[in-house]
Structures are given as structure tokens and as C-alpha cells.
Amino acid sequence: MNKSNLELVRECDSFPYYEDNRAVYTENLKKYHAFRVNGYDDTLGYILNSVVEKWPWPKEHWVIDSAAQTVTLTTPADATPEYRSQVVAESIAAAVKVDAFEVLRGWRNEKYPVYGPGGEFLLDMERYGAHMTCYVEDATGLKFWIPRRSKNKQTYPSMLDNTVAGGMCTNEKPFECIVREGVEEASLPESISRATIVARGCVTYSHIRDARAGGEIGLSQPEVEYVYDMKLDPSLIPLPGDNEVEEFNLLTVEEVREALARGEFKPNCAVVIIDFFIRHGLLTAENEPDFLDILSRLHRRLPYPLASH
Amino acid sequence: MNKSNLELVRECDSFPYYEDNRAVYTENLKKYHAFRVNGYDDTLGYILNSVVEKWPWPKEHWVIDSAAQTVTLTTPADATPEYRSQVVAESIAAAVKVDAFEVLRGWRNEKYPVYGPGGEFLLDMERYGAHMTCYVEDATGLKFWIPRRSKNKQTYPSMLDNTVAGGMCTNEKPFECIVREGVEEASLPESISRATIVARGCVTYSHIRDARAGGEIGLSQPEVEYVYDMKLDPSLIPLPGDNEVEEFNLLTVEEVREALARGEFKPNCAVVIIDFFIRHGLLTAENEPDFLDILSRLHRRLPYPLASH
Numbered sequence: 001m002n003k004s005n006l007e008l009v010r011e012c013d014s015f016p017y018y019e020d021n022r023a024v025y026t027e028n029l030k031k032y033h034a035f036r037v038n039g040y041d042d043t044l045g046y047i048l049n050s051v052v053e054k055w056p057w058p059k060e061h062w063v064i065d066s067a068a069q070t071v072t073l074t075t076p077a078d079a080t081p082e083y084r085s086q087v088v089a090e091s092i093a094a095a096v097k098v099d100a101f102e103v104l105r106g107w108r109n110e111k112y113p114v115y116g117p118g119g120e121f122l123l124d125m126e127r128y129g130a131h132m133t134c135y136v137e138d139a140t141g142l143k144f145w146i147p148r149r150s151k152n153k154q155t156y157p158s159m160l161d162n163t164v165a166g167g168m169c170t171n172e173k174p175f176e177c178i179v180r181e182g183v184e185e186a187s188l189p190e191s192i193s194r195a196t197i198v199a200r201g202c203v204t205y206s207h208i209r210d211a212r213a214g215g216e217i218g219l220s221q222p223e224v225e226y227v228y229d230m231k232l233d234p235s236l237i238p239l240p241g242d243n244e245v246e247e248f249n250l251l252t253v254e255e256v257r258e259a260l261a262r263g264e265f266k267p268n269c270a271v272v273i274i275d276f277f278i279r280h281g282l283l284t285a286e287n288e289p290d291f292l293d294i295l296s297r298l299h300r301r302l303p304y305p306l307a308s309h
Numbered sequence: 310m311n312k313s314n315l316e317l318v319r320e321c322d323s324f325p326y327y328e329d330n331r332a333v334y335t336e337n338l339k340k341y342h343a344f345r346v347n348g349y350d351d352t353l354g355y356i357l358n359s360v361v362e363k364w365p366w367p368k369e370h371w372v373i374d375s376a377a378q379t380v381t382l383t384t385p386a387d388a389t390p391e392y393r394s395q396v397v398a399e400s401i402a403a404a405v406k407v408d409a410f411e412v413l414r415g416w417r418n419e420k421y422p423v424y425g426p427g428g429e430f431l432l433d434m435e436r437y438g439a440h441m442t443c444y445v446e447d448a449t450g451l452k453f454w455i456p457r458r459s460k461n462k463q464t465y466p467s468m469l470d471n472t473v474a475g476g477m478c479t480n481e482k483p484f485e486c487i488v489r490e491g492v493e494e495a496s497l498p499e500s501i502s503r504a505t506i507v508a509r510g511c512v513t514y515s516h517i518r519d520a521r522a523g524g525e526i527g528l529s530q531p532e533v534e535y536v537y538d539m540k541l542d543p544s545l546i547p548l549p550g551d552n553e554v555e556e557f558n559l560l561t562v563e564e565v566r567e568a569l570a571r572g573e574f575k576p577n578c579a580v581v582i583i584d585f586f587i588r589h590g591l592l593t594a595e596n597e598p599d600f601l602d603i604l605s606r607l608h609r610r611l612p613y614p615l616a617s618h
Contacts, residue, residue, distance in 0.1 A: 017610070018327070018328070019327070019610075019612050173594070173595055174593075174594045174595070175593070175594075175595060198589070198590040199587075199590040199593040199594070200587070200588055200589075200590065201587045201588060201604055202594070202600070202601065202604055204601065204604070204605060224601060226594055278508075278509070278510045279509055279510060279588055280507070281507040281508040281509065284483075284484070284508040285482070285483045285484075285508070285511070285535055286482055286483070286484060291511070292511065292513065292533060292611075292615045292616070293610075293615070295510055295511055295513070295608050296513060296608045296609065296610035296611070297610070298608070299604050299605045299607070299608035300605065300610075301326070301328070301602075301605035301606070301609075301610075302601075302605070303328050306601045306602070307601070
């Protein structure tokens with residue numbers, strides 16, 4: 001009944017690995033069209049075939065190749081990122097209007113960057129985020145400030161989350177993102193955040209969305225989440241700053257472990273907690289049978305061009 | 310002239326990636342025979358063709374398939390690990406006697422475990438290690454206890470190293486390994502080590518040995534190094550406990566950065582330092598252009614069955 005840590009990691013990093021099983025990998029790829037941008041050889045993401053079929057693709061900007069299973073944005077090779085983004089935004093707006101896509105209901109029109117093979121900015125899309133674990137430490141050990149997501153959230157309602165988490169806006173640096181989200185989501189004073197937050201690396205994974213995400217099932221969502229720790233003075237209590245969070249609770253290590261095993265955490269928040277546990281010596285080669293598999297899956301090498309901030 | 314952090318990581322994680330360039334990957338694989346054990350489908354490692362040719366392979370225990378480029382240990386599928394290890398040890402002893410292999414001169418006869426696809430112990434070979442960074446912290450920041458390897462070491466003489474590092478013996482747990490090596494290499498009192506050392510995960514990489522390693526060039530050496538931090542009281546000074554280390558010096562972050570850039574660190578010790586810098590917020594998405602590539606390469610998913618301790 002209880003989920004192992006590896007099961008939690010696999011739920012987040014759920015896109016098959018070529019080297020594990022070529023047949024499974026190839027079978028899975030058949031469900032998607034590769035997203036490409038004219039002028040670049042790289043696959044920038046995968047779009048579910050059923051989405052490609054229903055999507056309104058204006059012919060002046062898009063070419064669908066059903067045999068090769070590609071969707072190509074045909075903007076000129078030397079188009080500006082702004083122009084590409086505008087074309088994509090117009091396409092999304094048209095799709096929102098059609099109202100054929102569950103995942104677009106309540107579309108927030110937030111923009112996130114997509115990068116080319118040389119790290120150059122190509123267009124806006126969703127890919128990068130920042131997650132922070134706030135904790136207090138006393139003689140009894142560590143305790144974690146864990147929020148419960150609002151039951152009205154479109155995605156993963158009522159699930160447990162990392163203390164602060166959010167998507168990085170275009171042109172935003174990861175550290176600035178986490179400071180901003182700290183103010184918005186947890187009412188953490190900016191000056192304290194700037195002095196206390198420590199960058200701890202990142203987790204990368206390739207997720208296939210399931211029913212808990214809301215919206216279409218099977219959407220491919222490869223992500224980079226920059227990871228931060230913040231040790232809080234016990235007197236500083238995170239408070240919901242917007243309507244995204246129901247409440248914050250201070251949980252012991254054991255309580256967090258139990259909530260993880262019960263599957264209460266949003267999948268990518270579970271892996272950020274597992275990464276914290278590994279970095280702080282709470283999860284070790286001696287007490288976690290799947291230690292090595294977990295560590296490499298938390299840092300998956302994504303087959304897409306990635307940002308350099 | 311100076312080496313970037315990504316160059317240092319690539320020097321350590323130097324075995325090509327299939328997904329980066331299939332032609333380069335395939336061309337590289339042609340240089341090796343796959344090492345297999347009768348009864349298991351998995352490739353357990355890669356042996357350089359020139360080594361396979363010169364190696365004395367007693368026909369009763371080994372089959373060389375030059376077309377498939379495999380070396381198979383033909384012990385019965387239900388052989389004990391002890392028996393397999395004995396056969397391998399006899400083969401190595403015979404090769405040492407022939408004296409045709411530079412890398413075997415000064416062979417220390419240390420034994421390390423190899424695991425099967427279910428994590429079961431198959432035989433003894435070299436793969437797992439533990440590395441520890443000892444540091445002190447004061448108002449001016451962090452300082453690191455960095456040893457210089459003895460100029461008489463067979464491998465990487467006179468290069469800089471992590472404070473404590475060593476290979477894990479068969480049946481040894483990673484934490485016990487680092488405590489033991491701490492006593493042997495740095496005279497760190499066992500009781501203080503047990504109370505102070507914190508497990509921080511591991512780095513995994515697939516290395517191709519170059520001239521600095523001593524011995525044959527091109528040997529494939531995939532490794533798992535468990536990573537530990539130990540914050541030392543300034544009064545506790547590491548002292549060489551054996552003849553492996555020339556001296557310990559206390560270096561600032563800047564001095565370590567410069568030594569890294571000059572290529573003074575042993576390749577796999579450089580990546581352990583880079584991992585420390587990332588985990589402690591010294592290397593971030595904002596100051597390291599190759600941040601994401603470095604992070605995933607430090608946690609390469611190795612295509613061999615791995616241990617569960």
C-alpha cells in the first residue's frame with residue numbers, strides 16, 4: 001500500500017528510458033509528435049497525438065507531418081523570440097477559444113522560456129521552476145514547513161507541496177524567482193529570504209502527466225526545478241500570501257516520510273523532498289535500497305536544449 | 310588555458326553518451342569487449358580490445374567472442390560469488406605474472422564487489438568508493454582540507470585529492486568505508502567521525518582513463534562515489550596516516566577554484582568538489598553557465614546493475 005521512494009521518483013520521472021527497454025521507449029514515443037522550430041534540428045518537446053489532432057494549427061505558421069510525427073513552427077529561422085512567442089500565444093489563445101482542451105481551462109497566460117541548442121532564447125513555454133524547502137532545526141531534529149494546496153487549485157488540488165514553488169518567468173533568474181514566490185506564497189520577507197536562502201542544485205525529470213494533474217492524461221512535461229533550502233528562525237511562520245495554499249503545517253521528518261509513503265505530495269514536490277533528505281543525510285545508501293537509481297533519476301539528462309541563466 | 314567546470318566534469322565523465330552523438334558512441338564501443346557472466350544478460354563492464362588480446366584467458370573459465378566483442382566468465386549460472394571471484398582473482402594473478410599490463414604493476418589485490426541485475430552480489434571487482442570533503446567555517450567563509458597525493462603513487466601522483474577517499478571493500482557499507490579511510494588516510498579519530506560525518510548522496514560517472522591515471526590508456530572505469538561532508542573543529546588538523554598523502558593544506562574557496570581551473574585535482578576528486586560547491590550554494594545557476602549539464606553528468610545513470618547496500 002505504501003509507496004517506496006523509488007516509486008515516488010518514478011511517478012515524477014515517468015517518461016521511459018531508451019536504455020531500460022527500447023521497445024517500451026519506442027512504443028511510448030509513438031503517442032507523441034515532436035515539437036520543432038524552423039531553423040533548429042532539435043526536438044524541443046513532445047505533444048500528444050490527440051492534442052495535435054484537435055489543435056487549431058493556422059497553416060501560415062505551422063506544418064504538421066503526420067508520417068514523421070512532427071509539429072513545426074515555420075517562423076523564419078532568424079525570427080525574434082518575441083515574434084515566435086507571439087505566434088505561439090496566438091495559437092494557444094485560439095485553442096482556448098475552441099474549448100476542446102481540458103488542460104487549457106483556466107489558462108493563466110503565464111509565459112516561460114524555451115531555449116535553443118546553444119542556450120539561446122527561442123520562445124516562451126513552460127519548463128523551468130524553483131522549489132524551496134523551509135525548515136527549522138532544534139534539539140529534536142528537523143521540522144518542515146509543508147503547505148497543503150488549495151482544494152480549488154486546477155492542478156493537484158489538496159495535495160502537499162514544497163514550502164515555496166513556482167515557474168520561472170522569461171528573463172527571471174532562479175534566485176529572483178524563489179525570492180518573489182516566497183513573498184507571494186508564504187509571506188516570507190524579502191530581506192530575510194535574500195540573506196538566508198541557499199542554492200542547492202536542481203532536480204531534472206521527464207514527467208508524463210496523470211489524472212491528478214487535471215487536464216489531458218499523457219501530456220509530456222520535462223522539467224528543471226532549481227532547488228533551494230531556507231533554515232527559518234522558529235519565530236518566522238510562513239503564511240499563505242495568495243489563494244494557492246490552504247495552510248502551512250510544521251511536520252517532523254517522520255510525518256513527512258509517512259505523507260510521502262501515502263502519496264500525499266504532488267509528484268514533483270515529493271522528489272524535491274527526497275533530494276533534501278539525501279542532501280541532509282536522512283536518506284542514505286544504508287537505509288534506502290534504491291539509493292543509486294533514485295539519485296540518477298533526480299538528475300535526468302534531458303534530451304532538449306537547456307537554459308544557461 | 311583555464312579549465313571550465315564542465316571541462317573538468319567531462320574529463321571525469323568521459324565515456325560518450327548515446328543520445329549526444331550515436332556515431333561517436335558506437336565508434337567508441339568498438340574499442341571494447343563487453344564483460345559478461347554466464348547466467349546473466351547484462352553487460353557488467355567494458356574491457357579494452359588490446360587488453361582482451363594480451364590477457365591470458367584460461368579456456369576452462371572464459372569464452373572470448375571476437376565477432377560479438379564479448380568476454381564471458383563461464384562459471385555455472387548458480388556459482389557462488391566466492392567461486393566466481395576466485396576464478397577472476399586467479400586470472401588476474403596469471404596476468405600479473407605475465408607482466409604485460411602496465412596497470413597491473415603494483416596490483417594491490419584489493420577486492421571490490423560487482424552486482425547482478427537484481428542487486429545480488431556476483432563477484433569482486435572495482436566499482437564503488439567513498440569520498441569526503443573536510444572543511445572548516447569561520448567569519449571569512451569556508452576553507453577546505455585538501456591533500457596532495459604522494460609523488461610515489463602509481464596513479465595520479467602529486468595531484469590534489471579529496472580529504473579522504475577510498476574504494477569500498479566487499480561487504481563494507483559506504484559509511485563504514487569513509488570512517489575507516491578517515492582513520493587511515495587523515496588520522497581522523499573514529500568517534501569524532503561517527504558523530505560528525507554527514508552523508509550527502511553520491512556522484513556517478515563513466516570514466517575513460519587517460520595518461521594521468523598511469524597504466525593503459527582508454528580503460529573504461531564506471532564508478533559510484535558516495536559523497537560525505539565533515540565540518541571540522543579548527544583545532545582538529547588532518548595528518549597523513551599512511552604514505553598515500555604528501556601533506557594536507559587548508560585552502561580557501563578561491564584557492565580551490567584556481568586549483569580546479571589549473572587542472573591540479575585528480576579528475577574524480579574535481580567532480581566531488583564541484584558537487585560540494587553546488588550543494589553549498591557556491592556554484593549556482595547564476596554563476597555557472599553549464600550548471601544543468603554539470604548536474605546531470607555528476608549523476609550519470611550507469612547502464613550496469615548497481616549495488617543496494
